[in-house]
Amino acid sequence: MHPASKAARKSLRSTLAATAALGLLALAPCLASAPAQAQDQSQAPDAGGAGANASGLTGDTLVLDAVANAVDDAIRPGYQAFDDAVREQAFMLETLCSDPTKENLQSAQENFGGLVSAFSKIEFVRFGPIREDNRLERILFFPDPRGVMAKQVQAILKDQADNALHAETLAEKSVAVQGLPALQYVLFGDGSDDLATESGAYRCSYGKAIAANLSSISTALVEEWGDETGISERLMEPAEDDPVYRTASDSLGAIVSIFTEGLEIVADQRLSPPLSAEDGADAPAKPNLFLFGASDNALTALQGDFEGLQQLFEAVDFPAVLPADKQFLGPSIELEFTQIGSNLDAVETPLSEAVADADSLGKLGYVLIATRSLRSQFTDQLAPALGLASGFSSLDGD
Amino acid sequence: MGPARTPLLSRRAFLAGAGAGFAASLLPREAEAFERADALFASAVRRPDGSFGCAVFSETGAILCDVPLPDRGHDVAFDPVFSRAVAFARRPRTFAIVFDPSTGHVERSLASPQGRHFFGHGFFSPDGRLLYATENDMAAARGLVGVYDVERAFARIGEFDAHGMDTHEALLMPDGETIVLANGGIETHPDYGRQKLNLPTMDPSLVFLDRRTGDLLAQHRLPAALHQLSVRHLAIDGASQVWFGCQYEGPAADLPQLVGFATPDAGMTLADLPREGLTGLSNYVGSVAASRDGARIALASPRGGRLLVLDARDGRLLQSRAMADGCGLAPASSGFLATSGEGAILTPGRASGFGEGAGTRAPCHFDNHVLSLRLAA
Missing domain, CATH: 1.20.120 (Four Helix Bundle (Hemerythrin (Met), subunit A))
Structure with a gap:
């Protein structure tokens, strides 16, 4: 995602570390192995230690490189892939709603697996932007021991209220009706065959709104993880x-x-x-x-x-x-x-x-x-x- | 903790029990320290072999007894009248172990009834005849206070509605008649381990109940914007104000205030900790304690590795120090004793807050809470 800034970060830290390591080496060669040093501290912690173990500058550099690797090579690409999958699903639903056929329904249903897969790969990042605005629960309301999602989605499909058909107003409704389980119900639940005909128009539009709402969330996740002054920088x-x-x-x-x-x-x-x-x-x-x-x-x-x-x-x-x-x-x-x-x-x-x-x-x-x-x-x-x-x-x- | 949680344990009774053997087993330095000590402490622990227990220990870290627990424990309740302690299971487990803290003798084990589990906290009535425990009605996700009749073999004789979910710590007010309890507001169900199921709709509250009838005396909430601030741990100061500590389930960067005080009439007021005091807590207070004189309040954040002492009169920050994974707090002779998940014990020395230095180490991991058992002369 940001190879230039990543390289710059790493090289700056490496330079600092090299300088510091040289100084330390001159005084105490045994401190040069930073991870081992951190380990020693963890084995003999004292009550006065900070919440997280302090390690030398060299150790910090390696540790922050590992963090940067996670952000640049897994978390950011993971959210990007989820965002891509959401857009693809939105496109499939758009196609289905404008041309409700068995083939288009099947395509939208088949595509749902890709969306599930993309989210599953990144779902355990449970800090940072995913915790803003109840985004995690809006994407994935689960577990749901009382069956809240099914009840609320069925009510929407029955009442056919207009506010479930637009991403902005859907975002104000219960988190249970906004996310992947709700979309699964639309695509696979009772009455989903209607999506292949004109009689499923409301259901299809609701599905489109879910995808559009998800898209606004996934886009925000990508942008906020990409923001050089945001969570990535803080980490x-x-x-x-x-x-x-x-x-x-x-x-x-x-x-x-x-x-x-x-x-x-x-x-x-x-x-x-x-x-x-x-x-x-x-x-x-x-x-x-x-x-x-x-x-x-x-x-x-x-x-x-x-x-x-x-x-x-x-x-x-x-x-x-x-x-x-x-x-x-x-x-x-x-x-x-x-x-x-x-x-x-x-x-x-x-x-x-x-x-x-x-x-x-x-x-x-x-x-x-x-x-x-x-x-x-x-x-x-x-x-x-x-x-x-x-x-x-x-x-x-x- | 606080005044209501520093019951006296007779030193004579203690020495008549396992104490004599214990005293003989002590190193001279430990024996001297025990003679001087005016309190013992009890905490759920994880042992080096991975098993669980409830340890009674001295300020120096000498373990007097270590009662085996079937799984991880949480807090301990103590009745000085009959010298009974109860170690509660950590949620969502269903056991509580009744034992004599002076001998380690296990009197009986309790099980929460079908469809209920313990939340990990409880207390005895002043006469030692009733045990109150915070519990979860799993199907309804409804918090309860279970009431157990000690003399009828701890028969569960009733339950009070806690008027909220995720009922966590409960204490008896100094009047001996009013229960104060913290409804954390986070829904969990044992079918899904400890997963939080309702963060978008959390509704934490602080509730006062009549301990004899269960009648709701008062219920207070923080402003709606803070509905993800889970109220969990309590201590009562010298002016009978209830200090509450919270953990924040919203976005970490919000950095809300995490501690405050309340009375049944005046409701909840958040303290105004400076930002540098708050950042060290990492949005999480794991325990709260009041000093013996009720003039100071201690907070621990194991996530932030930080201990704070506040002035109970005005909430002013008096002391801040680091303690890795520190969470257990109890009033000690002058200031506070603190324990950590790494096994450290920090004694106050002559300090009115937390002692300086590294403290001592016990051969076990301490769980989140420590009970102080004061020794009578």
Whole structure:
């Protein structure tokens, strides 16, 4: 996205670091290995330490390079791809509404999977612009244990009010009727066949409004992540007076949180409830609890989740900031991602039928266990190795 | 915490229990410190092997007893009349363990009823006969105060509507009759772990109830623009004002005020912390405590790695210091004791707020809250 500014940033930091490292080397050669230094501090923290471990300037440089990698090579492209997918869906709906045919409906429905995939790849970035104006919930109102979305969308389709047909007024309505689950209902829910005929005109226009509203959100996300004075800059240039990112460790902590939070969400929201994993060995699966199961995109969403996380993991280049004795974590985490991916790829679709198949069910059960194991590699090994506060108290508010 | 949360534990009773053996096991320096100490502390912990417990410990970090818990605990309640402590499960778990803090003997374990889970906080009535616990009615996402009859084997004899969801900390006011509770306003359901389900429509509040009837005495809210400011933790100062600490679920850059005080009549007033005091909190206050004399209020932000002390009279910032992952707070002899998720214990020394220096270390990770058990002479 911004190769020039990225290179400039990195080179400035590298120069500063080299200067500082030389000074340190002259005084104390043992301090030259910054990640190891950070690690030492994390193993012998004292109560007087700051919230995030302070590391030397050299360490900060490497850490901020890792943060820049995440922003430039994963987060910004991820939001751009989501924005592109939203526009494509909007175009498909435009076509369908002006020419309601079975073929155009099918195209719009098929395209929805691409939109689900694009969002899934970036959905676990849960800080920054996505947290403004309830954008996350407006894109993805889930989980929805009380079925609020279906009730409210059905009411809209019944009442046919005008304010659901324009992105601006739709944005003022309940978050549950604005996002991907609502669009899924429009395209795949009861009565969606009407979209292939003139009788589905209102429904189609509502779908168009959802896409237009999503487009305004995705465009804002791209712009705000691209803003050189916005979230990216705050992450890459942490400052003492910032409410969140005061040190390089705070910024890296935000990147690591994408993995820890994302893997927790996959396990607790996306896999465990439909697999009835907490309800004992003999409890029947509840496939209707899969996110995007109604459009047969449940597997697509899960695959996107892991692909997005794996791409981010590779973009960050964690080995560059991990101490020598923790280098094994890179390949170890990569291996787990790969195994999860290949198990998902081997599951039958749709997932509503896969859960009735012992082999596929076993693979999904494996993915749930592996997701938790992968998360513990991030929380119990990678984060401490990076000198990030172990966060027993802070990790999860209460 | 505050005056209502520093009950006395008889030193004689303590020494008659496990105390004697405990005293013999102490290093000379620790034994001396224990003789001098006027309080013990209790906190849910994670042990080095990953298992969970509730530890009773001295200011020096010597562990007197460590009661095993089936899963992660949260806060501890104490009744000095019968020397009973209760360690509550962290939400959304369903257990509470009743034990004698002077011996570590487990009296019984409680389970929240079907369709309910504990939110992690509670307290005893002044006569030790009733236990109150904050609970979730999962299906309705409705906060409750469960009432348990201690003498009838902790039978659950009733429940009070908390008039909000995500009911978190509850305390007994110094009048001994009024419950004050914080409705965090965040919907969760155990089917989805600890995921927050309703951030766009949060409606946190501070509620006062009659502890005998459950009647709603007052309910207060912050201005609507702050509806994503989850009111969660409480302490009562010397003037019976309720200090509340919040976590902010809105955009981090908003940096709203996170602490304030309230009375049943006057409603909620936010303090006016300077920006440099607020930034250190990272939009999150994990616990609040009042000093023994009720003149000072301490706040901890484990996310920001920051501890603050305020003047309870005017909310003025008196002290700010760093403590990595620090969250547990309790009044100590002069100032405050603080613990961290990394196992650090910070003692006040002669300070009226937090002590200087690095503190001591215990062989466990402390959870978010510490209860002070004062030792009588």
